[in-house]
Amino acid sequence: MTDLTGKVALVTGGGRGQGRSHAVNLARCGASVAVCDIDVQYDTIPYDMTADRDLDVTAALVKEAGGECLTVTADVRDPRQVEAFVQAAADRFGRIDILSANAGVWAPAQVKDTSDELWRDTIDTNLGGVFHSIRAVAPHMIAQRSGRIVATSSQCGRRGVQNLGAYTATKWGVIGLVKTAAIELGEFGITVNALCPSYVDTNMINFDLYHRLFRPDLDEPNRETSDDVLKTQHTLPVGSFPAQHVSDALLYLVSDGAAMVSGTALDVTAGMSTLWSA
Template identity: 50%
Template structure:
């Protein structure tokens, strides 16, 4: 028996990376899975985003674990699309117990130089997208007097970082949103928390644009060369954690073991958090 038998988890940004890892982690614990993903490119994002083939692969891998899976294309920037995703999940799977607000993008530029579109895309995906997802599930969770919501923030939500001020702003915003919603629904059997990872070994980090952020004066940078710079962020001598490490924290926060944890942030940060008072 799994700890999530009979439960349903909803995940935004589930076609690959951390989102796919979360889907598989929860499926292995017995949960049925619904996820959405834009499965398309946003012009201001400097790396290749998920495709429809990635969405199909996540569905296959969940179903290979003998769990039901609903995977749909939806853009978290669009309230109607998020509401439609949640309605379809409930229609096909019968309920919603957990929300993992995971969808996010990463791009670069100084505040002085970035375009309005770059700023807007970041805010709309990383912060407004979390708001849309939370708002879509709250009426259901309030009605059933039970729910677990976990949003993906970042260690960048606890400090400032140059050249990614728009990203940092969204991740600070996610923490503030989580703490506020936790207060609003504490009497309704709903907990609301955030996970703050250091860098994670996914396509969002493993790309030339991200490498250039850390090695701006270098030419073509290999993964091995980038690892040295990324490792400098963390006290535990690793350049990045694995997606499953974030999934494990998500699973804990949705479990009965964490039933009295709400309005909290958990750093999965390989010690990067030791340098910060937050």
């Protein structure tokens, strides 16, 4: 198991889903963890977003895994709130070694039907939030001359996806930002990489509208009928899969074993990545 004893890890969007899984996995390996998430429901987002009670659950799970946990309610769209979160973590733990820039949202809409509000919420959260987070931790890592940054992109950052123009734009943007940051921060011993998951079994994809996108022909589509479609996109015989698989990939990227891995987008797609050209 990767040993992160003495390391301090920050996770944005850690109230539930992949972020919660990352936080618990990092704690299990010995890291102290600081987690932030939002306590606001965007009007543009069709599923229930995170509330403070979700952060409480994450904190309890991190402590159960053996880690110390700091939770902060913060909106990654606001650079001042992100800076305050990072500073609170530095004040509490004395250093910052790992950033999982994970916070994200999505809602389906064709490009011609995408509202200004949906575009702004998606861009400001998924891309702006990653930018704000990297910028805020960079001075701390530069001073230490070490650090691991991992941003959450998506399989949508690898291809075009119908009904997801805003989301797809952000996830392509994350990869470009990661590659540029990797160039600029490399001289300080900081690695910067992206994770590109496909269909991860979280609340973000377990709601009625999502299931209807995959099976509009059914009166009552559900997770099982969606997974039947997803299995046709994966080469491995699975539909949506647990967030733990993505967390294990993140653990590799922040480990000593990935010391020479930077500027990379790592696919965690159950084989869907066979669809792209390189």
